[in-house]
Amino acid sequence: MRELIRFIHRFHFFLVFLTLEIIALSILVSSNNYQRAKFFNSSDIVFGSIYKTYNNITQYLWLKTANEELVQENIKLNNKLSSLLKLDPAADSLKINYKTDKFVYIPAHVINNSVYRRSNYLTLDVGRTDSVKPEMAVVSPEGIVGVTRFVSDNYSTVISVLSDKISISAKLKKNNYFGSLVWPGKDYSKAELREIPIHVKLSIGDTLVTSGYSAMFPEGIPVARIIEYKQNTGDSFYYIKVKLIVDYKNLTNVYIIENRQVEEQKSLEEKTEND
Numbered sequence: 123m124r125e126l127i128r129f130i131h132r133f134h135f136f137l138v139f140l141t142l143e144i145i146a147l148s149i150l151v152s153s154n155n156y157q158r159a160k161f162f163n164s165s166d167i168v169f170g171s172i173y174k175t176y177n178n179i180t181q182y183l184w185l186k187t188a189n190e191e192l193v194q195e196n197i198k199l200n201n202k203l204s205s206l207l208k209l210d211p212a213a214d215s216l217k218i219n220y221k222t223d224k225f226v227y228i229p230a231h232v233i234n235n236s237v238y239r240r241s242n243y244l245t246l247d248v249g250r251t252d253s254v255k256p257e258m259a260v261v262s263p264e265g266i267v268g269v270t271r272f273v274s275d276n277y278s279t280v281i282s283v284l285s286d287k288i289s290i291s292a293k294l295k296k297n298n299y300f301g302s303l304v305w306p307g308k309d310y311s312k313a314e315l316r317e318i319p320i321h322v323k324l325s326i327g328d329t330l331v332t333s334g335y336s337a338m339f340p341e342g343i344p345v346a347r348i349i350e351y352k353q354n355t356g357d358s359f360y361y362i363k364v365k366l367i368v369d370y371k372n373l374t375n376v377y378i379i380e381n382r383q384v385e386e387q388k389s390l391e392e393k394t395e396n397d
Contacts, residue, residue, distance in 0.1 A: 225340055228252055228378040230260075230278075237310040237371050242284040244268065248378065249276045257338065259379040265344035265367035266290060266332060267376055278378075284310050284370055292345045293333040297322065300333040303345060303364070310370050313346060315362040322360075324351050330364060337384045 230252075234245035248254050250273055260267040260280050268282040281288055284305050292315060293300035301317035315330060328348045334341025346364035354361055381387075 224383050226380040230376050232373045241287050242282040244280040246278045249274050249278050251275050254278045259338040260376055262368055262376050291333040291335045292330045295329040295331050313364055315364055318360045320353050337387050
């Protein structure tokens with residue numbers, strides 16, 4: 123304790139100066155949109171490098187688990203390919219139309235992640251040089267993850283599904299009724315599906331997938347399963363609690379989805395809305 127007091131006394135002018143500098147920088151960034159944007163882009167580069175170094179160490183320790191995930195993913199992809207080929211066994215595989223010209227998948231690694239905040243985010247090791255842009259869908263081999271927010275040359279941040287800043291259009295796989303998936307906070311494994319009318323037949327275990335009504339997420343990506351539902355008195359919609367498919371605390375490999383036709387779709391929808 124005596125050494126600490128002596129240290130503070132010796133360097134108190136520098137410590138006061140450093141504190142004032144931090145406060146001034148915080149005020150500047152929080153009150154100026156341009157400075158805030160520059161700060162986020164710069165901090166992405168600095169913290170991205172730190173997170174990437176840390177991630178390289180942890181990736182080595184989790185290499186076995188990651189390899190097992192990749193094996194399972196390859197099995198799923200091979201099964202899907204086999205199902206497609208069964209549609210026309212005699213067809214040349216090079217001539218089969220998979221409609222992959224609309225969506226492009228960009229692989230990425232998670233180098234930072236949070237699950238306990240009110241608005242959680244991830245940091246990925248890809249950026250503008252990898253064709254990543256803001257407002258692109260992010261998925262894992264299991265299901266949806268979130269949407270890209272800020273992008274620098276080599277890194278990007280993602281607003282997680284575990285955030286009060288976004289909602290996802292999701293539908294019941296069995297009957298196509300759709301609603302909004304929102305995260306109420308606290309539990310990173312659970313969320314709510316809203317806007318489903320009470321005349322719709324539900325069951326515990328019903329699967330939710332992306333509706334495809336968003337310009338970002340393709341249709342049919344796994345989202346969650348229903349674990350509880352009830353009708354609130356005087357309300358024409360269900361209260362539906364769901365368990366999310368993805369374990370957001372254990373994300374390693376993800377894919378960013380580029381919709382090559384997004385601008386065309388948005389332009390047409392805006393023209394219709396303003397007509």
